[in-house]
Amino acid sequence: MPRTSLLEFDAAAFRAELEKRELPKFRVEQIRRWIFSRKAADFAVMTDLPISLRCELAEKFDIFCGTVVAHQKSHENAEDQSNKKCRQESNGGNSIDHTEKLLLEWHDGHRVECVLLRDNRNHRTACISTQVGCAMKCLFCASGLDGFVRNLTRGEIFEQILRLNQLLSDHERLTHLVIMGTGEPMLNLKPLLSALDDATAADSLDVSKRRVTISTVGIPRGIKQLADSDVMYRLAISLHAPNNVLRNKIVPQNQHVGISEILKAADYFFGKTGRRVTFEYILIDRVNDQPEHARELVQLLKHRTAIVNLIPFNPVTELPYRTPSPSAVRRFLQMLEQGGIDVKIRFKRGNGINAACGQLRRDFRKE
Numbered sequence: 001m002p003r004t005s006l007l008e009f010d011a012a013a014f015r016a017e018l019e020k021r022e023l024p025k026f027r028v029e030q031i032r033r034w035i036f037s038r039k040a041a042d043f044a045v046m047t048d049l050p051i052s053l054r055c056e057l058a059e060k061f062d063i064f065c066g067t068v069v070a071h072q073k074s075h076e077n078a079e080d081q082s083n084k085k086c087r088q089e090s091n092g093g094n095s096i097d098h099t100e101k102l103l104l105e106w107h108d109g110h111r112v113e114c115v116l117l118r119d120n121r122n123h124r125t126a127c128i129s130t131q132v133g134c135a136m137k138c139l140f141c142a143s144g145l146d147g148f149v150r151n152l153t154r155g156e157i158f159e160q161i162l163r164l165n166q167l168l169s170d171h172e173r174l175t176h177l178v179i180m181g182t183g184e185p186m187l188n189l190k191p192l193l194s195a196l197d198d199a200t201a202a203d204s205l206d207v208s209k210r211r212v213t214i215s216t217v218g219i220p221r222g223i224k225q226l227a228d229s230d231v232m233y234r235l236a237i238s239l240h241a242p243n244n245v246l247r248n249k250i251v252p253q254n255q256h257v258g259i260s261e262i263l264k265a266a267d268y269f270f271g272k273t274g275r276r277v278t279f280e281y282i283l284i285d286r287v288n289d290q291p292e293h294a295r296e297l298v299q300l301l302k303h304r305t306a307i308v309n310l311i312p313f314n315p316v317t318e319l320p321y322r323t324p325s326p327s328a329v330r331r332f333l334q335m336l337e338q339g340g341i342d343v344k345i346r347f348k349r350g351n352g353i354n355a356a357c358g359q360l361r362r363d364f365r366k367e
């Protein structure tokens with residue numbers, strides 16, 4: 001029978017749980033420092049606690065909920081050269097790819113992926129999942145292929161951040177969090193916000209709230225809830241198509257909502273928070289990368305304070321779609337720029353490590 005993971009408790013419950021065992025406050029803070037600042041994965045390393053206390057804690061609790069079952073690293077020399085050239089053009093040659101990916105297994109045997117991204121502006125970004133599998137079934141995504149399994153708990157979400165933080169050297173610190181892994185965050189918002197509260201707390205990892213981005217396919221109820229929650233997180237909407245006919249195919253969830261409702265929710269978010277919304281647009285060869293799509297996208301967004309991230313599709317073994325040519329990507333970019341849209345090209349990192357969401361989990365399951 002697994003013990004309770006301390007990560008399942010929010011900061012107040014963590015303190016209350018230990019204090020009710022008659023631990024003095026300074027001991028509780030010592031334990032928190034060991035876990036969050038000193039990256040302890042085991043009570044045994046907490047050498048400034050009495051041995052009897054370490055044993056008692058180990059009997060009652062686990063620190064983590066799961067275990068690491070795979071760890072992959074990619075380096076820039078694993079990249080496709082044409083991709084690299086394109087990326088250098090768009091980023092002024094200012095890009096490295098030291099991406100690491102973890103596959104974590106929980107007590108029930110289910111697994112999720114999380115990714116650490118590094119760039120040479122000293123950004124260290126943790127990309128985490130919120131669900132096992134996903135019900136959204138986006139056309140281009142490996143995670144949606146098997147459907148939804150279950151929501152992750154607060155502890156399982158927070159653990160991904162801490163495990164990725166453990167991969168950093170003493171000279172690095174986690175600067176950004178992006179909720180862009182497997183799952184639809186707005187459908188598991190309460191545990192996510194609780195985990196982010198801890199990750200952004202000054203006595204924990206202290207990641208700036210302004211550097212946290214939650215990405216959604218567009219669930220208006222969740223977007224409004226996030227806007228009303230008074231946290232300063234960024235919002236990214238995975239749009240991927242400029243009209244409902246095409247979006248219904250690429251993001252099937254769109255059939256229940258429609259682009260205009262999503263844009264209304266995005267406008268509400270901007271009005272409430274003053275933070276401009278990012279629209280993600282995965283460019284898929286001959287699916288949504290044509291000039292008419294760029295023109296329609298300009299019409300949708302030209303009067304909004306927004307930014308568009310164009311992401312050339314990362315091939316997935318089981319799917320028949322392809323990456324658009326560099327010239328098609330450039331054409332799309334230029335048409336948006338000419339339409340007055342603030343637009344950037346982003347590349348999926350980690351080409352050598354199955355960096356498309358859900359790929360590592362699927363590959364390990366096949367084995």
Ligand code: SF4
Pocket residue numbers: 134135136137138141142143144181182183184217357
């Ligand atoms: S892209 Fe995101 S929302 Fe869509 S199926 Fe994949 S994990 Fe789910």
